[in-house]
Amino acid sequence: xxxxxVTGGVRRLPVPARPAHPRRRxxxxxxxxxxxxxxVVAWTSTEVSFGALVEGWExxxxxxxxxIPPDLSWExxxxxxxxxxxxxxxxxxxxxxxxxxxxxxxxxxARGTAPSGWVYQGARSLLSFLRAVPDxxxxxxxxxxxxxxxxxxxxxxxxxxxxxxxxLWAEALEDADPGPPQALRSAGAGRIQVAAHALLPTVTPQxxxxxxxRFDVNVRSSLVLGLVGAGGIxxxxxxxxxxxxxxxxxxxxxxxxxxxxxxxQLSALVRRRLAPTT
Amino acid sequence: MLALSGITVRFGDRQVLSGVDVTVAExxxxxVLGANGSGKSTLLRAAAGLVQVHGGGVTVDGRxxxxxxxxxxxxxxxxxxxxxxxxNVCSGALGRLPLRSSLVPALFPRVVREEAMACLxxxxxxxxxxxxxxxxxxxxxxxxAVARALxxxxxxxxxxxxxxxxxxxxxxxxxxxxxELAHDExxxxxxxxxxxxxxxxxxxxxxxxxxxxxxLDGAPATLGTGAVDALYPASSVPELEAxx
Numbered sequence: 128x129x130x131x132x133v134t135g136g137v138r139r140l141p142v143p144a145r146p147a148h149p150r151r152r153x154x155x156x157x158x159x160x161x162x163x164x165x166x167v168v169a170w171t172s173t174e175v176s177f178g179a180l181v182e183g184w185e186x187x188x189x190x191x192x193x194x195i196p197p198d199l200s201w202e203x204x205x206x207x208x209x210x211x212x213x214x215x216x217x218x219x220x221x222x223x224x225x226x227x228x229x230x231x232x233x234x235x236x237a238r239g240t241a242p243s244g245w246v247y248q249g250a251r252s253l254l255s256f257l258r259a260v261p262d263x264x265x266x267x268x269x270x271x272x273x274x275x276x277x278x279x280x281x282x283x284x285x286x287x288x289x290x291x292x293x294x295l296w297a298e299a300l301e302d303a304d305p306g307p308p309q310a311l312r313s314a315g316a317g318r319i320q321v322a323a324h325a326l327l328p329t330v331t332p333q334x335x336x337x338x339x340x341r342f343d344v345n346v347r348s349s350l351v352l353g354l355v356g357a358g359g360i361x362x363x364x365x366x367x368x369x370x371x372x373x374x375x376x377x378x379x380x381x382x383x384x385x386x387x388x389x390x391x392q393l394s395a396l397v398r399r400r401l402a403p404t405t
Numbered sequence: 406m407l408a409l410s411g412i413t414v415r416f417g418d419r420q421v422l423s424g425v426d427v428t429v430a431e432x433x434x435x436x437v438l439g440a441n442g443s444g445k446s447t448l449l450r451a452a453a454g455l456v457q458v459h460g461g462g463v464t465v466d467g468r469x470x471x472x473x474x475x476x477x478x479x480x481x482x483x484x485x486x487x488x489x490x491x492x493n494v495c496s497g498a499l500g501r502l503p504l505r506s507s508l509v510p511a512l513f514p515r516v517v518r519e520e521a522m523a524c525l526x527x528x529x530x531x532x533x534x535x536x537x538x539x540x541x542x543x544x545x546x547x548x549x550a551v552a553r554a555l556x557x558x559x560x561x562x563x564x565x566x567x568x569x570x571x572x573x574x575x576x577x578x579x580x581x582x583x584x585e586l587a588h589d590e591x592x593x594x595x596x597x598x599x600x601x602x603x604x605x606x607x608x609x610x611x612x613x614x615x616x617x618x619x620x621l622d623g624a625p626a627t628l629g630t631g632a633v634d635a636l637y638p639a640s641s642v643p644e645l646e647a648x649x
Contacts (some may be wrong), residue, residue, distance in 0.1 A: 314477075314554075
């Protein structure tokens with residue numbers, strides 16, 4: 128190690144050379160090559176072509192010129208607002224109705240609250256299955272079962288959301304401070320009592336935060352569900368595209384934009400209020 | 406009242422406790438001292454049934470220890486910070502309540518609430534019953550945890566470094582409270598401590614552990630300062646004095 132030099136009253140010490148890590152360099156090179164190769168394959172498999180995009184600009188321009196200005200007449204805006212409200216209600220009910228089942232499955236799928244390894248694995252698998260099936264697929268199934276309209280949308284959201292929220296809640300339970308549960312167990316409390324009096328009150332802020340986040344997401348996905356006939360404003364968007372009424376479509380999209388921003392702001396506001404104060 | 410006889414605990418190949426005999430009488434505050442790694446926390450966990458014992462046994466009034474016989478007080482306090490102080494104290498009674506009257510705090514029977522209030526009054530915090538547990542100071546929270554232990558109706562309280570996370574005056578208060586409860590309520594209190602001078606001031610008897618064996622047992626007045634200091638490796642003594 129060299130001795131510090133003093134220039135202008137400030138002590139300086141030369142930085143020693145970084146030790147060489149040849150293995151790390153090789154691994155870095157391999158990782159880079161794999162990532163680049165994956166992108167090349169993805170590029171060709173998805174037929175990305177700037178040429179097609181440039182050639183199609185006229186179609187795009189036609190589309191936009193027909194869509195602008197949006198048709199803001201009451202005959203279009205009225206049903207649009209109604210549809211947006213239905214979409215909101217689908218998202219709300221779909222979220223709320225999935226709470227009981229999410230809670231049960233979360234408790235069964237969290238280490239520490241699961242009664243046995245088998246139940247834990249079973250609950251985890253059920254959650255994975257519900258998560259793996261997209262809500263649009265659930266919607267298509269329920270549309271054939273109970274017919275077109277908002278109801279199959281609610282059912283679809285419930286099914287998919289139980290899978291996602293149950294998993295998120297289970298993770299929150301596993302990350303919770305193990306101290307209070309240990310204290311109650313030592314006082315002779317049973318498994319359900321420990322969950323009710325130590326775990327759940329501790330994770331309530333996280334649970335509510337995740338619930339609001341899922342509400343936000345569910346309102347947006349209930350929009351897509353409308354495209355497959357499960358009611359709401361998505362249904363109107365699909366209809367206006369099929370009838371080439373692009374100005375009406377733009378109106379619907381603007382209403383959707385307002386709805387999404389409003390829900391987003393609301394859930395952000397509530398989550399800020401809920402942030403732990405202690 | 407509480408008797409640990411010939412307690413032997415091994416973690417893998419390492420013998421942490423080797424045939425330790427300790428008794429705690431009714432109305433007595435026993436302080437267990439020892440350097441880090443001397444086995445004092447393991448002793449407490451063995452008494453509470455939280456570690457597997459490879460030899461010896463724990464009896465309460467001559468019978469094998471039952472699950473509700475001992476109440477625990479923890480170093481990290483372990484209250485549910487978002488629940489009210491009273492709800493936290495009530496949860497000490499969970500072991501004797503059926504599920505239908507304990508699923509949520511609103512279902513706690515009135516007799517349990519009133520008993521919990523009396524426990525809170527005993528630790529001097531009856532006026533904070535409806536405050537959030539998390540809004541109390543560390544010392545107050547530890548007193549609430551003591552009230553929760555009282556609400557469990559155990560005759561034996563085991564405290565694992567109950568004051569290590571507290572400032573000196575709060576530590577003094579909590580230990581004075583534990584001594585008072587031992588004397589007035591005729592409880593048997595075993596407290597693992599890190600502060601020899603606190604133990605000298607408040608405990609009725611001190612047990613010293615070194616390398617998993619009892620090397621010291623007696624009333625504070627009969628034990629010389631040198632005997633207690635000898636529990637700690639020389640280099641750690643000044644540090645401990647600075648803390649306490």
